[in-house]
Amino acid sequence: MMPYPRVEKEFTFRLNGEEVRVRAPPGYTLLEVLRHILHLTGTKDGCSSGDCGACTVLLDGRAVHSCLTLISQVEGREVTTVEAVDEKVAEAYARHGAVQCGYCTPGFVVATASLLSKITNPSDGEIREWLRGNLCRCTGYVKILKAVESLAGDGV
């Protein structure tokens, strides 16, 4: 039997400040395109189902799960991945010992940048609420909260 032809389309969007064009099946997620076609592997695949936040990227400045975002939804829009997020955020995570396995961290870093772009001086409750969609299986979140708190007022 002949295999089904692999239907691909071209998509154009801005990625970390530069215009990119990719050919991909329209059913591919943004996460699949980032990791498997563009080889931008900072964005992690933790669950592929919107539960863990490891795949968080900014879409037009808003944090989204790239595993739930189809590449066709990204056409003409602006994507920012952990590779382009302000280094201050990653440095704060490192300084406060909030990086452990490194798997969940990119998602936390992107979500933190998103939080601080909206609320420059978040309260503890606002930080917890904002990071609710990001899971870490190996810490009590204390160091992560400390890292985010250390950036409050910095206007990341």
Ligand code: FES
């Ligand atoms: S990989 Fe997207 S939420 Fe887990």
Ligand code: FES
């Ligand atoms: S440090 Fe990544 S899952 Fe805990």
